[in-house]
Amino acid sequence: MKSPLSSSSPASSSSSSLRKTRLSPYLFALLSFIVFVSILYGEDLVCIFGQQVQVRPSSTQPGPRTGELTRLPISSSSVRKDKLRSANTRPVDWYYNMRRSHNGVLGSLDHQRKSSTSSEPVPFAIGRGEEGCDVFSGRWVRDESTRPSYEESECPYIQPQLTCQEHGRPDKDYQHWRWQPHSCSLPRFNATLMLETLRGKRMMYVGDSLNRGQYVSMICLLHSLIPEGSKSMETFDSLTVFTAKDYNATIEFYWAPFLLESNSDNAVIHRVTDRLIRKGSINKHGKHWKGVDILVFNTYLWWMSGVNMKILKGSFEDEFKDVVVRSTDDAYRMAMKSLVRWVEKNMDPEKTRVFFTSMSPTHGNSEEWGGEPGGNCYNQTTPIEDPKYWGSDSRKSIMQVISEVFSKSKVPITFLNITQLSNYRKDAHTMIYKKQWSRLTPEQIANPVSYADCVHWCLPGLQDTWNELLFAKLFYP
Secondary structure, eight states: OOOGGGOOOHHHHHHHHHHHHHHHHHHHHHHHHHHHHHHHHHHHHHHHHHHHHOOOOOOOOOOTTTOOOOOOOOOHHHHHHHHHHOTTOOHHHHHHHHHHHHHOOOOOBTTTBOOSSOOOOOTTOOSOOOTTOOTTSEEEEEOTTTOSSSOGGGOTTSOTTTOTTTTTOOOOGGGSEEEEESSSOOOOOOHHHHHHHTTTOEEEEEESHHHHHHHHHHHHHHGGGSOGGGEEEEEETTEEEEEEGGGTEEEEEEEOTTSSOBTTOOSSSOOOSSOEEETTOTHHHHTTTTTOSEEEEOOOGGGOSSSEEEEESSOTTOSSOOEEEEEHHHHHHHHHHHHHHHHHHHOOTTTOEEEEEOOOOOOOOGGGGTOOTTOOSTTOOSOOOOTTOOOTTSOHHHHHHHHHHHTTOSSOOEEEOOHHHHHTOTTSEEETOSOOSSOOOHHHHHOGGGTOEEEEEOSSSHHHHHHHHHHHHHHOO
């Protein structure tokens, strides 16, 4: 007799066939679902598993001079996948995201804040700087072939306070120096790239007359590529606007020597000896900076009127003003914190860039570089060669304040550290070769050192290098 467990009676066979028939609809539904998912998400699955299989070393290398990058091959399926993921993503965004998927993190961003996990693209970047390169550390080399970048007479936008040749400077030596970083080379300034990048956008310099000089330098570097009838410059109180009409682009300058509201805010009449700054007032000026794509700030010289600053707690309209005295370093820290808060609230780190230019040095005491007593920048025709030279007017405590405050910013602020390289350039100031604000006295004429301007810089000249450094950090961060 057979065991019941091994029974193969007709009834048992019939029951098994019935169970198989009942399972068929479920099996069919499962197979249909797998086919449907494969059709709908096939490209994503291919991309995911393809990246796991196709792991190979990157061959991307920066160019020898410009730091340009060779493009990595990108599959069409990856491109289509990114288009599905976000219809608003710009081509440079997915290009950088794909590069990171192959190469890892692109590199450090701005004001020395490094992140090993950041995957965000840097707005306007087209490559990366050479590894380990500090473009702000270097030396000045004589260059007769590529300097100056333009002629003073060819740029009608230079203010008469900066046109040294027009006002009788006998030499042009100051125009023929090129900044050479120690361990790499600066990318050559490309005016066409800069203008195309600014197409449909706004760039603005905000600060004092030194930032205005850098602003004019940028216009001089670009304007020759723009047809005569397609460019204009207009001034509206504190705001000056250069328009490149064919590019629908503007490069602007906004006068705000303290960034905060002050009694020196008049763009024309601002020679105030008893300076007063209003606490928490950055929006007074900041409302004019909104919507700008590239912002370049500076503020330093106007703070150097002494060891203390007067701070207004209320309003300039108050009949009785609540004024407190704070050390210059503390007052400057207050302004920098206000700037960081404004940037965090108003600037989109995925679409815009923010720069801050460090203090511009003066050369008022020739003994500091081994010159004759009682002298200054007047009649200086060569740079300082001592690599350790640092003028006493450039307060390192202010540099420390900037570093501490900016390091806590949630939005990257790129620090353009032009102080050391500019400290060497005692020869590049306007000296006496400029339009004077008032008629000179016979005593002044007899002693040019007494009225030499050792604060501002001739154009073309040093400030063109500042913009070359800005260019490098904008496109090759």
